[in-house]
Amino acid sequence: MEAANVHVHGAHDAAHGHGHHPTGLMRWVTTTNHKDIGTMYLWFSFAMFMVGGAMALIIRAELFQPGLQYVSPEFFNQMITLHGLIMVFGAIMPAFVGFANWMIPMMIGAPDMAFARMNNWSFWLLPPAGILLTASMFVTGGAAGTGWTLYPPLSVQMGMGMDMAIFAVHILGMSSIMGSINIITTILNMRAPGMTLMRLPMFCWTWLVTAYLLIAVMPVLAGAVTMILTDRHFGTSFFNAAGGGDPVMFQHIFWFFGHPEVYIIALPAFGVISHVIPAFARKPIFGYTSMVYAIASIALISFIVWAHHMYVVGMPVAGQLYFMYATMLIAVPTGVKVFNWVATMWRGSMTFETPMLFAIGFLFLFTIGGFTGLVLSMTSVDVQLQDTYYVVAHFHYVMVAGALYSAFAGVYYWLPKWTGHMYDETLGKWHFWLSFISFNAAFFPQHFLGLAGMPRRIPDYALQFTDFNQVSTYGAFVFGLSQLLFLYVVLKTIRGGEKAADKPWEGATGLEWTLPSPPPHHSFEEPPILK
Amino acid sequence: MTSKASSMAGLAGLGLSLYSGLSQAAWELTFQKPATRLGQEIFSLHDWMMVIITIIFVGVFGVMFYSVYAHRKSRGHKAAQFHENTLVEIVWTVVPLVILILMVIPVTGTVLAMRDTSNPDLTIKTTGYQWKWGYDYIKGEGEGIRFIATLATPPEQINGKAPKGEHYLLETDRHLVVPVGKKIRLLTTANDVIHAWWVPALAVKQDAIPGFVRDTWFKVEQEGIYRGQCAELCGKDHGYMPIVVEAVSAEKYSKWVEEQKKLMAAAADDPNKTWTLDELKSRGEKVYAANCVACHQATGKGVPGTFPALDGSKVVMGPKDVQIGTVLNGRPGTAMAAFGKQLSDVEIAAVVTYTRNAWGNKAADMAQPGEIKAARK
Numbered sequence: 035m036e037a038a039n040v041h042v043h044g045a046h047d048a049a050h051g052h053g054h055h056p057t058g059l060m061r062w063v064t065t066t067n068h069k070d071i072g073t074m075y076l077w078f079s080f081a082m083f084m085v086g087g088a089m090a091l092i093i094r095a096e097l098f099q100p101g102l103q104y105v106s107p108e109f110f111n112q113m114i115t116l117h118g119l120i121m122v123f124g125a126i127m128p129a130f131v132g133f134a135n136w137m138i139p140m141m142i143g144a145p146d147m148a149f150a151r152m153n154n155w156s157f158w159l160l161p162p163a164g165i166l167l168t169a170s171m172f173v174t175g176g177a178a179g180t181g182w183t184l185y186p187p188l189s190v191q192m193g194m195g196m197d198m199a200i201f202a203v204h205i206l207g208m209s210s211i212m213g214s215i216n217i218i219t220t221i222l223n224m225r226a227p228g229m230t231l232m233r234l235p236m237f238c239w240t241w242l243v244t245a246y247l248l249i250a251v252m253p254v255l256a257g258a259v260t261m262i263l264t265d266r267h268f269g270t271s272f273f274n275a276a277g278g279g280d281p282v283m284f285q286h287i288f289w290f291f292g293h294p295e296v297y298i299i300a301l302p303a304f305g306v307i308s309h310v311i312p313a314f315a316r317k318p319i320f321g322y323t324s325m326v327y328a329i330a331s332i333a334l335i336s337f338i339v340w341a342h343h344m345y346v347v348g349m350p351v352a353g354q355l356y357f358m359y360a361t362m363l364i365a366v367p368t369g370v371k372v373f374n375w376v377a378t379m380w381r382g383s384m385t386f387e388t389p390m391l392f393a394i395g396f397l398f399l400f401t402i403g404g405f406t407g408l409v410l411s412m413t414s415v416d417v418q419l420q421d422t423y424y425v426v427a428h429f430h431y432v433m434v435a436g437a438l439y440s441a442f443a444g445v446y447y448w449l450p451k452w453t454g455h456m457y458d459e460t461l462g463k464w465h466f467w468l469s470f471i472s473f474n475a476a477f478f479p480q481h482f483l484g485l486a487g488m489p490r491r492i493p494d495y496a497l498q499f500t501d502f503n504q505v506s507t508y509g510a511f512v513f514g515l516s517q518l519l520f521l522y523v524v525l526k527t528i529r530g531g532e533k534a535a536d537k538p539w540e541g542a543t544g545l546e547w548t549l550p551s552p553p554p555h556h557s558f559e560e561p562p563i564l565k
Numbered sequence: 566m567t568s569k570a571s572s573m574a575g576l577a578g579l580g581l582s583l584y585s586g587l588s589q590a591a592w593e594l595t596f597q598k599p600a601t602r603l604g605q606e607i608f609s610l611h612d613w614m615m616v617i618i619t620i621i622f623v624g625v626f627g628v629m630f631y632s633v634y635a636h637r638k639s640r641g642h643k644a645a646q647f648h649e650n651t652l653v654e655i656v657w658t659v660v661p662l663v664i665l666i667l668m669v670i671p672v673t674g675t676v677l678a679m680r681d682t683s684n685p686d687l688t689i690k691t692t693g694y695q696w697k698w699g700y701d702y703i704k705g706e707g708e709g710i711r712f713i714a715t716l717a718t719p720p721e722q723i724n725g726k727a728p729k730g731e732h733y734l735l736e737t738d739r740h741l742v743v744p745v746g747k748k749i750r751l752l753t754t755a756n757d758v759i760h761a762w763w764v765p766a767l768a769v770k771q772d773a774i775p776g777f778v779r780d781t782w783f784k785v786e787q788e789g790i791y792r793g794q795c796a797e798l799c800g801k802d803h804g805y806m807p808i809v810v811e812a813v814s815a816e817k818y819s820k821w822v823e824e825q826k827k828l829m830a831a832a833a834d835d836p837n838k839t840w841t842l843d844e845l846k847s848r849g850e851k852v853y854a855a856n857c858v859a860c861h862q863a864t865g866k867g868v869p870g871t872f873p874a875l876d877g878s879k880v881v882m883g884p885k886d887v888q889i890g891t892v893l894n895g896r897p898g899t900a901m902a903a904f905g906k907q908l909s910d911v912e913i914a915a916v917v918t919y920t921r922n923a924w925g926n927k928a929a930d931m932a933q934p935g936e937i938k939a940a941r942k
Contacts, residue, residue: 100729100733100734101722101723101724101729102723102725106801107801107803107804107805108801108871111798111800111801111803175870175871176870176871179800179801180798181798185797186758187757187758187759187775188758188759188798188800190898191757191758191800191898191899191900193870193871266898274897275774275775275776275777276776276897280776281759281775281776282774282777315636315644316638316644317644317645318646318648319648320647320648320649320650321648321649321650321653322648322649323649346771346772346796347772347779348771348772348774348777348779348780348781351676351677351680354676355673355676358669358672358673358676359669362665363665365661365665366658366661366662366665369657369658369661370654370657372625373625373657376625376632377653378648379629379632379633380628380632380636381632381642381644381645381647382632382636382642382644382645383636383637383638383642383643383644384636384637384638385637386633386637394629394633398626402622405618405622408614408618408668409611409614409615409618412610412614412668412669413672413676413679414603414606414607414610414672414675414676414679415607415610415611415614417607417679417768417769417770418596418607418611418765418768418770420761420770420796421761421763421770421796422796482593482595485593485594485595485596486591486593486594486595486596486597486765487793487794489763489794489796489804491798491803491804492794492803492804494723494734494804495804496732496734496735496792497729497731497733498591498593501591501592502592541644
């Protein structure tokens with residue numbers, strides 16, 4: 035709050051203020067500026083995306099044909115674990131925190147985030163966590179080979195890499211909680227006069243709800259992994275039946291975190307899409323109020339459906355039925371959002387620049403992921419699909435075509451604002467089409483593999499699964515390499531290009547477009563007045 | 566396999582005749598052919614849901630793509646400015662709710678049927694071990710039969726040194742034999758970590774949780790061999806612990822039970838026999854190959870950093886009772902399982918003797934089955 039008040043009252047005049055800032059590396063280490071921190075979040079997330087992506091390609095290379103070709107089964111298990119943890123905690127979550135840092139102050143008419151120093155700290159916690167996760171590959175015994183879900187007793191058997199993963203999860207959790215406190219405080223206290231909650235930009239709404247979800251569930255995950263830690267080293271038996279514990283209890287605790295986590299990733303993605311679609315349809319978002327209610331209902335329901343990840347642990351039939359009914363309910367508010375987006379496009383005046391292409395790609399593929407989620411919610415059908423490649427296909431449609439595509443849409447949409455330059459539209463479209471086609475080549479066949487009976491998390495498989503695995507591997511490699519094109523487009527835009535207007539998109543609305551491109555060091559020195 | 570898929574598989578086989586296994590290649594698009602009534606119901610439920618989903622999909626994206634086509638600026642379409650309609654919002658909240666209710670009613674029936682494990686004809690317990698399945702016939706015809714089924718695919722096929730066989734990775738040394746038309750209740754548990762017993766054609770998947778017993782059931786309609794795998798990540802060889810169920814007629818099943826009883830009687834070791842060092846070593850080598858090589862390796866060198874070497878190990882070369890204790894009770898918090906319940910006194914004595922005298926280890930002593938029996942108490 036301090037930083038905010040100081041600047042709002044103009045006690046610290048901007049031109050004067052800039053002289054104090056360190057340059058070079060120290061600028062980034064000591065920065066308390068929301069844009070610098072947002073930029074660091076986004077670059078960190080991209081670096082982790084590359085690391086996690088390289089691991090995915092190792093997995094896909096090994097699965098190109100039956101038999102063991104490149105890696106040992108132990109190493110394969112480590113790859114799937116690190117790929118999952120790095121992509122979820124290192125790539126997708128920080129990417130959206132990066133967007134939040136950049137955009138929330140600019141969208142609500144504030145000069146910066148509420149707690150500027152804590153903002154610096156919540157970013158600088160991430161690199162140590164990323165290093166711990168990645169470096170755990172190189173310690174004795176290697177990284178955890180349990181899958182990102184870290185189920186005991188298997189996680190109790192692991193070597194030191196498991197402890198490093200637990201520690202990394204603790205640090206990431208702290209970072210997320212601090213980030214969330216900052217976002218909630220900023221949104222609730224620093225809005226420009228006249229911006230009531232029901233006039234809040236949709237991206238801010240999604241982040242407000244997400245931040246509450248994070249504060250509610252990150253401590254739960256921290257508790258679960260701490261119990262594993264004490265089971266491993268201090269003789270407790272939380273998850274050991276021989277000592278009176280229960281391995282399934284971990285799954286309940288983990289998924290009580292894990293299911294809201296899905297929406298922690300998805301909601302900010304919804305937020306970005308809710309800005310991009312109206313901008314390129316040149317038409318206000320349809321059903322703002324019902325969108326806000328849908329976000330809130332999704333968040334609430336996400337707390338009461340966790341055990342649909344556990345239909346085959348042998349819970350009582352009443353439990354199976356309850357979790358099935360509750361899970362299916364989520365389809366209702368999610369459907370409302372999809373219908374609203376389509377209604378926003380309806381009778382608009384659409385153009386299809388790269389952000390819009392990714393938004394439509396998101397809408398199309400995320401909905402497919404939603405449909406397979408509906409299939410998986412049916413307990414008796416899920417018994418056939420649990421822990422198969424069908425599930426892998428399902429959550430990649432939600433996580434990659436959902437969250438990642440939305441992040442791409444957001445980057446292309448706001449890049450002119452951030453850098454002051456227009457990106458190369460032709461290359462952006464190439465990036466979209468390559469990603470779209472290769473993503474589907476990589477993941478659509480995995481539905482068939484799962485239906486036909488291929489379990490997930492295996493380094494080697496029976497011969498009847500060969501053909502679709504080969505298609506999937508080709509798709510994955512093209513998808514991975516296409517992301518280098520994205521890197522090139524972004525770098526090229528940062529270095530130069532056509533000058534971007536303050537509002538480069540004809541249909542864009544919101545306070546961020548009233549600022550120059552690139553925006554000044556402190557976004558709004560004086561709060562704008564909303565009529 | 567459809568005829569189209571077969572002809573494609575034929576082509577693939579021609580093109581890549583080096584890999585005989587590929588002649589089996591198949592672009593399967595849906596569930597395996599179910600062999601139980603419940604499996605059949607799940608199959609039709611899935612089809613029914615796909616129909617509903619396809620209708621919704623075509624509806625929603627029909628509208629969206631029409632809009633993408635018609636309402637574009639390049640066609641000169643002017644944007645309307647409507648952004649609210651309460652009636653529409655109510656309709657698209659209520660209609661999906663109704664569709665969901667229509668979907669869920671038939672599913673509820675199958676869930677209830679799936680979990681009704683009452684009145685079985687035969688009860689079998691399966692135990693997941695890293696990385697094999699143990700079976701105990703505990704009630705009904707065949708009571709008392711017990712065995713462990715391990716992967717039968719030779720390592721050469723996995724490492725690409727031999728062509729892969731038709732049932733690559735889905736073959737075991739022993740089959741779980743069950744009679745057709747009988748309700749089989751399957752109890753699942755595990756010895757070390759969580760496993761999951763899954764045979765797709767039987768529509769059965771149940772986690773096997775150490776320290777707890779869960780149950781499920783199936784009734785096979787047709788004779789045949791049904792193959793499945795462990796479905797819960799359980800460590801290094803998770804991909805290498807298949808399940809093979811052989812469903813036979815009632816008469817064949819009774820015959821099989823007779824044979825097993827005779828074989829078990831013949832194989833039982835005389836508890837009072839005193840074994841020689843060479844007898845124990847040669848028996849121990851077999852036990853080692855079946856139970857220990859996955860981690861400690863045939864060379865006894867283990868996998869550095871993950872699985873300790875036995876060659877030159879302080880435990881193996883140290884006091885015998887300590888080593889026997891480790892084999893019997895395992896080592897909590899590591900992948901070293903407790904073999905006390907899996908192996909007989911003779912087998913443990915043999916494998917202890919073998920490891921003390923194999924590779925560079927020259928303890929030159931041996932463990933007698935009597936010592937194991939004493940150590941169990």
